[in-house]
Structures are given as C-alpha cells and as structure tokens.
Amino acid sequence: MRLVFFDARVWRYLVSAISKVIEEGVFVVDPEKGFRFRAMDPSHVILLDMSFPRESFEVYEVDKEYQLGVNLEDVAKVLRRARKEDKLEIRADTNTISFAFVGKGYREFTLPLLDITTEEIPEPELEFKANVKVMSDVYRDTIKDVELVGDVIKFVASDNEFRVQSSSELAEAEIIYTMESGSILEMTVEDTQASMYTLEYFSDLSGAARVADTITIRFSSEMPALIEHEIPQGAKFSFLIAPRVE
Template sequence: MKITFSNASLWKYTILGISKILEEVAIKADKDGIRLRAMDPSHVMLIDLFFPSSSFESYEANSEIIGINLENLSDMLKRAKKGDKLEIVTEGNKFQLKFIGKFSRIFTESTVDVPYQELPDINLEFKADIRLSAQIFKDSIEDVEFLGDNIYFIANESKFTILNESEIGKAIVELDKDSGNIISLVCEGEQKSLYGLEYLESLLYSAEVADIVSIQFSSGIPTKITFEFPQGARLVSYIAPREA
C-alpha cells in the first residue's frame, strides 16, 4: 500500500481519540478505501472510521489487512505539523509514515498480528436526530464534564440538552432549535438517555478537524455519533447507554 493524504492533522486527531479507547486494531485497505472498524474491549463502543479512496491525493492499495498498535501510531502522528501532507507505505511487516511539509520526517514501526473482524451492521431506529457544528458539540461536553462520569442526552422537538449531574450539583447546556446553534433537530416526543463520559471525551479530538457532527439516539438505546470531515472521510461511533 502507498497512499498520500493532503491533511495529516485529520489523521492525527482522529487516531489520537481512538487510541484512548483501543490499543490494537486491524486496518483494512482495499479499492474502496481504508477502514478501521472495531469494538472496545468492554463492548460499550463501536468505532467505524472510513477514508474513501477518493479522499486521497494518490491511492495504491490491494486488499490487505494491517495490524497497528494505536499508541505507537498516535505518538508518530503527534509529530504532524499544520499544513503537512501524510504518506503511508506498507511493505511486509513494516508500516511507514512520512510527513511532507517544510521538511520531511519519516517514522517506521512493525505491524502487529491482529485479526480483522467483520462486525455486523447496526440497525437502530432513532427518535432524535440532531446536527450541529463539531466545535459546539465539543464545547458543550467540555462545559459539563467536570461534574461526573456520565452525561445525559435529552431532546424534544425544540431543544437538545446535555446534562451532567451528581451529588455535587448539575451542569446543563441547552441548545434551542431556533438559536442558530443547531443545524437541524428532529425528535419524536421527549428522549433521554445516559452515556459514559470517557467514550464521549474520546470523540472530542475529532471535533478539532470535523465540520459537522450528527447525534442520533432514543431513550435507553445506543447513540450514534457521526463526524463528517472535509475530505469526505467520516467517523461513526455507537455508544451503549448506561442505567440511570
């Protein structure tokens, strides 16, 4: 495999967030693009990161599976500078990153033996569907995260609320449909569900490089959170609810 991507920072932030949840993954590269799809060890969060082949400046890949230690990959990607391009080359059991900018930096690591699992598609019916800027979502989670380890998503036809409460008190962010902070909001009745903060926090890295995030949920079922990136890539995550 040999590929070139115009924005190394996009890889930097998405992989950094995923590395907070997963240690090792198998990445699949084929004619359609590059996919990282895996479940965290506790089976609370499913992550599906996809870069279509059309999002790359150059793309050469046959069907191959590449096992990667995400902590090591994240450490290498942290060296990306603003404006850098990213070149990835695999040969045998070697995985090479090259940052192309004012000067070139090359990092190489050995691949790891991780099987690629074809996880089934998740089909859920969501009664709440909210689209907003990724930065507003990031700011909202950060505004309430100090108070406890779980966060409520609450929605009705006119408002999306993010709530954190504990014995200490409550922290609430309210985003009204007509305030200009929400791109779109569709909701049947009132929906309320509780999710683990650590999983939501891992997604906030992607908000640094995403334009739009969509949040879909219903009371008592997993939430689907989708980040849309400028190059046509996307990160889809499902997070199982916790009991209130």
C-alpha cells in the same frame, strides 16, 4: 501500497482519539472501497468506525486488500509529530507500515505490523428517533461543560430543544440548545427522547471533533447513541455507544 492525504493533522487527531479507547487494531485498505478502521473496545461498550474513501487521497496506489495490524498508541505518537501544512504519506509492505510527513522536508517513521485477528462485527440495525446536527465547536464545548460536573452525560430531545445534562452529588449542569438560537443546524425528533451514557468515552474521543465540520447525535430513549463526525474530503468518523442504565 502508497497513500497520500492532504492534511496529516486530520489523521493525528482521529488516531489520537481512537488510541485512548482501543490499544490495537487493523487498518483495512481496499483497492476500491478505500481505507477503513472498525473495532470495538475491550468492554464492548463502544464501536468505532473511521473511513476514508479512495477519492479523498491525492495518491491511492493499492493493488490488493491490505489488513494492517497496528499498535494504535504507537501510531498516535508518530502522528502527533504532524505540523501545519504537512501532507501524510502511508506506505506498507509485508512486515512494516510507514508514516511520512511531507512538508518542509520529508520525515518518515516506520513501525512493525502486528499479527492481529480481525473481528467480524455486523452492521447494527438501529432506528434513531432523535437526530441533532450541530457545529463541531458547539459539540466540543458541550463535552467540556459537562465534564466539570459528573461522569454521566444525558441527552434529552423534544420538539423545539436539545438538552445535555450531567450531575453529581454536589453539582449539576444543563446546556440547552434550540433551533432559534442558531446552535442547532438540523433536528428531527419523535415525541421526547432521553438517554444516558458514560461521559468518559465522549471525553476521550472529543479530540476527533477538532477536525470535523459538523457532529450529528442520533439516539432514542434508553438505546445506543451514534455520534457522527463529518470530516473534510468525504471522510467519516463515528462511534456507537451503549446506554448507561441506572
């Protein structure tokens, strides 16, 4: 198995974010469907999903399905060595997986594969009554703003605005976005929707937004939220997070 992706830093930021939430997991590489990682955190609060279609790779030599068990923190440490303009080459055999940076030289790191049982996770069937698309830098700034205040993030969407709130005993924060201001790219909402979530997960995963073009936030009142990242070359990263009820 051999894969080559045009920008190693895309993988650097995605895997680094995932490793803050999940320690070990399984990369599934299919000859037709491409590369996918899908797993829940140990507390089953959040479901992570990362996928790269086979067309996103410059080289995609896969003769069968591979299930590659890895320590995500170890992989993240290796990928942090990615430099600007490095391509990423991934190779695997029966016992090892290798990550190589192809740029000014060739730097290769080999890690052992782990024997991890894959967990069958059904596709959730949810309907979201609020859908808000923003630029990735707007999303990242929002997370940084509310991090200053509390440990809960609250989304509120109505006909003409999207509000993100957080509060503690000592302080409050509220960020208001509207279509007119240009901060929202697209928005559809039924009535008014409001729901709260644990901010720590958004903080841990915010690094993934660094390589995303846009972020779409989908939620309904007191229901899970789906945060979708549009990544270059048709790749996607998303997380589904359970609501926080107080």
